[in-house]
Every structure is written in C-alpha cells, then in structure tokens.
Amino acid sequence: MKPRHEELARRLREAYTAGAVPPMRDGLDPLDAVGAYAVQEINTRFWQAAGRRIVGRKAGLTAKAVQAQLGVDQPDFGVLFDDMRIADGDRLDPTKCLQPKAEAEIAFVLSADLPDVTTTPEQVAAAVATVHAAIEIVDSRIAEWKIAFADTVADNGSSAYFVLAQRGLPLFGLDLERAGMEMRINGVVVSTGMGAAALGNPLNAAAWLARTLAERGEPLKAGDVLLAGALGPMVALKPEDHVEITVAGIGGCSFTYKGA
Numbered sequence: 458m459k460p461r462h463e464e465l466a467r468r469l470r471e472a473y474t475a476g477a478v479p480p481m482r483d484g485l486d487p488l489d490a491v492g493a494y495a496v497q498e499i500n501t502r503f504w505q506a507a508g509r510r511i512v513g514r515k516a517g518l519t520a521k522a523v524q525a526q527l528g529v530d531q532p533d534f535g536v537l538f539d540d541m542r543i544a545d546g547d548r549l550d551p552t553k554c555l556q557p558k559a560e561a562e563i564a565f566v567l568s569a570d571l572p573d574v575t576t577t578p579e580q581v582a583a584a585v586a587t588v589h590a591a592i593e594i595v596d597s598r599i600a601e602w603k604i605a606f607a608d609t610v611a612d613n614g615s616s617a618y619f620v621l622a623q624r625g626l627p628l629f630g631l632d633l634e635r636a637g638m639e640m641r642i643n644g645v646v647v648s649t650g651m652g653a654a655a656l657g658n659p660l661n662a663a664a665w666l667a668r669t670l671a672e673r674g675e676p677l678k679a680g681d682v683l684l685a686g687a688l689g690p691m692v693a694l695k696p697e698d699h700v701e702i703t704v705a706g707i708g709g710c711s712f713t714y715k716g717a
Contacts, residue, residue, distance in 0.1 A: 462492060466499035469612055472598035477555050480599055480608050487605030488528065496611035501536050512682055513537040514670065515593065516662045517614045518606075519655040519686025527606045532656065534666055535614025537682055545623040545710045548717065549594060551696045557596040557617055557714070560691035561640045561702040563633060563652060563659040564591035564621055565683045572676040576667040578660035584679075587625025588633070590704040592640075592712065593684055594618040595691060619684060622710040634658040637705040638688040642698050650689025652704075659685035 568586035596617035633652040640648040656662040662685040703709035
C-alpha cells in the first residue's frame with residue numbers, strides 16, 4: 458500500500474469521532490477505484506485487528522441515476538461488520554452518527570459460498586437461504602456528502618448501520634423485481650421505489666457483488682448478509698425519527714433514531 462493510502466485511511470477512521478473531513482482530492486482522483494479500494498482495505502484490516510467481525514457486504518450505487526451522478530458505470534461495495542447491525546424495532550443513538558440517511562433495500566442471507574468469478578443471478582438465487590426487507594443507514598465521513606466515487610468507496614461505501622427484518626422468507630415464488638417499497642418516517646411516506654431499482658433486480662446486484670469479491674479473492678460465504686442496493690431515494694434523519702419500511706410480498710422492518 459502507498460503511504461498516502463495509509464494517511465487517507467487514518468483520516469477517515471478519525472472522522473468517525475472527530476467529525477467529517479473534506480473530499481480526499483489531495484490523495485485520490487475522483488474516479489480512482491484502485492486507490493479507493495486500497496484505502497477501504499486498510500481500514501477493513503485495521504478494524505478486524507481491533508476485534509470487529511465481518512458478517513457480509515453491501516452493494517452501493519446500484520441505481521443508474523446515481524451512477525450517472527458520480528460519473529461511473531458500475532456499483533461499488535463496502536463491508537458489513539457485526540456491530541453495524543441494529544435489531545428490528547430497536548434504536549440507533551444519534552451520537553453514533555455524523556450525517557445519516559436511511560434507504561430501503563432487499564437483503565439476502567446466504568446458505569452457500571459464492572466463489573465463482575462468473576457467478577450468475579441464478580447461482581445467487583440457488584445460494585440464498587432467506588430474503589429480508591432491510592434498512593441501510595448510510596453516513597458519510599466526507600463533509601456535506603460532497604462525495605465523488607473514490608470518496609464513497611474509500612469510506613467503506615458510506616456505510617454505517619443496517620436493520621434486517623426479523624423474519625426472512627425463502628426466495629422461491631418472490632417477485633423481487635416488481636416488489637414495491639414504501640418508507641415512512643414518523644408515519645409519513647418519504648420514499649417509494651421497487652426492486653428493479655437495484656440493477657434491474659436485486660439478484661443482479663448480488664451477482665455483481667459475488668463476481669467482484671471472487672475476483673479479489675474474498676468470496677461471499679455461507680451465512681453472509683448481502684445488502685443489494687437502495688430501492689428508492691435515501692432520506693436524511695433527525696433525532697427522534699421513527700423509520701419503517703415495507704417491501705411488498707417480502708415484509709418490513711423499523712428502527713428509531715434516538716438515544717436510550
């Protein structure tokens with residue numbers, strides 16, 4: 458790793474507690490995927506050494522409109538750690554976030570490894586144990602969310618926390634592509650969408666993620682949680698907000714953005 462990548466990784470780690478930092482133009486070109494993933498990897502290994510356990514991955518930038526906004530033609534990914542999971546219906550303390558936003562997703566829990574660099578959506582489907590409605594709470598360590606592709610990748614996909622519906626369903630018979638989503642904050646609908654927003658079908662996003670990680674020698678494993686991308690616009694959070702989503706045919710989940 459380049460010394461500059463180590464410095465950028467440290468800057469991002471410190472931002473979690475010291476506050477958001479400016480975009481990293483002094484060390485990463487806006488579209489420098491190789492450098493950005495190198496920074497992400499440094500922090501992943503740092504946190505693993507500190508005792509955090511990887512429980513899955515998230516796919517981001519799965520909507521074509523968002524890709525166009527950042528000038529890229531592919532999604533990105535980040536790591537999910539065990540301490541990022543919030544129980545369905547539980548609370549998230551606002552002191553643990555900087556500038557969080559919530560987005561509704563479809564998540565998979567895997568029953569088999571996906572080691573093939575040519576993994577297809579059909580192979581992903583065969584490896585899915587359960588399908589869950591999910592909420593991802595994204596949070597940028599970059600000030601005012603002024604992110605380029607390299608910023609969000611280096612910043613672990615702008616990840617923070619996630620909620621899985623307590624009850625998961627088998628994949629068979631579910632229409633993921635046409636599953637309608639509704640997100641409500643304090644009872645008011647704030648975001649709508651559908652499964653097709655995630656690369657046409659969440660299984661497509663999952664297959665991209667499986668192939669990408671296999672190529673990196675870090676394949677998805679049985680038991681992993683896989684967040685397949687936003688189904689609709691993300692919404693900024695304020696203290697005391699109660700967030701609830703429903704995904705047609707799949708279920709729902711919720712959390713409250715307040716302290717204990």
